[in-house]
Amino acid sequence: MQTPILTSLPCVQRFPGNPVLTCRDVPYESDLVFNAGVIPWQGGYAMVFRNDYGCTCGEWEAGRRFRGTNIGLAFSPDGLKWQVHPQPILEIRDAEVQRIYDPRLTRIEDSVYMTFAMDTNHGLRGGIAETSDLIHYEILSLTVPDNRNMVLFPEKINGMYMRLERPMPVYSRRRRDRFDIWLSESPDLIHWGRSELVAGVEDFPFANDKIGPGAPPVKTSRGWLVFTHTVDRDDTRGRNGWETTWTKRYCAGVMLLDLENPSHVLGICHRPLLAPEAPFETDGGFRNHVIFPTAAFLKEEKVWIYYGAADTVIAVSEARVQDLVDACLEDD
Numbered sequence: 001m002q003t004p005i006l007t008s009l010p011c012v013q014r015f016p017g018n019p020v021l022t023c024r025d026v027p028y029e030s031d032l033v034f035n036a037g038v039i040p041w042q043g044g045y046a047m048v049f050r051n052d053y054g055c056t057c058g059e060w061e062a063g064r065r066f067r068g069t070n071i072g073l074a075f076s077p078d079g080l081k082w083q084v085h086p087q088p089i090l091e092i093r094d095a096e097v098q099r100i101y102d103p104r105l106t107r108i109e110d111s112v113y114m115t116f117a118m119d120t121n122h123g124l125r126g127g128i129a130e131t132s133d134l135i136h137y138e139i140l141s142l143t144v145p146d147n148r149n150m151v152l153f154p155e156k157i158n159g160m161y162m163r164l165e166r167p168m169p170v171y172s173r174r175r176r177d178r179f180d181i182w183l184s185e186s187p188d189l190i191h192w193g194r195s196e197l198v199a200g201v202e203d204f205p206f207a208n209d210k211i212g213p214g215a216p217p218v219k220t221s222r223g224w225l226v227f228t229h230t231v232d233r234d235d236t237r238g239r240n241g242w243e244t245t246w247t248k249r250y251c252a253g254v255m256l257l258d259l260e261n262p263s264h265v266l267g268i269c270h271r272p273l274l275a276p277e278a279p280f281e282t283d284g285g286f287r288n289h290v291i292f293p294t295a296a297f298l299k300e301e302k303v304w305i306y307y308g309a310a311d312t313v314i315a316v317s318e319a320r321v322q323d324l325v326d327a328c329l330e331d332d
């Protein structure tokens, strides 16, 4: 099936100096730098990012890609110019765990939490870890497989911690990537339950494959703004990046959830917030046409949205809160 050309909402502006972080900024082995958690930190900003290193280029056919994945740390005075910490801060690899990746950061009260995906020999797990210095992490909980793209709400709601997540049911979804966004709650960040469906692929008209939570939700007076990734597949696209088999497109979507009952969707924007259009999103990357939002926060009356582009670099864009809320509540 051929899919339509998609464009970004006019209310979103990409930072003209994008990308804000690439492998050239990293003082250790690095090939792809993408999918980052970002929070305000000590008067500036802190970022944890995914770093894939040791590219075995030219050996795709043999199934080899990268020697490893670790998590890097960077600091910035303004959220745009970043200084990378001299060493990677986290890499988990043992007899069972292959790697951890796609970190997101959330501050809740006085603590900072990182959510992440973990590939294991027995499936994909979603993890939550706590840190006080962004360098040392204690893992609090891991899901059963397959689940990833977890994001924590930045405050308790009705006394409970909340997370959005993206389980990956294959058998019951006709062995296709029809994966949706769910909500679970916890009294302690360890025990999770009372899970509910929030939005399905069919709720995003420009997705035909899967959706997932992107950045931790941003609180506004009208509801929780939630940035998602939305995937459409088009097998006629052919090769679209270094990777030989890549035929998907990832856009960023946005929806608004009820402040008190976040399983209740107040509105979903029916067009992509960000569709791949800039050269660093469409050309020369590992997987072109990928926009993967993983961090967002308020900056005065605007929201800054960080995203991995083409699974190769990190970029930032901004939009007015009011425009985003309106886009979610429009009917078309």
Ligand code: BMA
Pocket: 035, 102, 250, 287, 290, 292, 308, 311
């Ligand atoms: C997802 C994850 C992300 C990646 C995205 C696009 O399934 O693997 O890490 O950015 O695909 O390739």
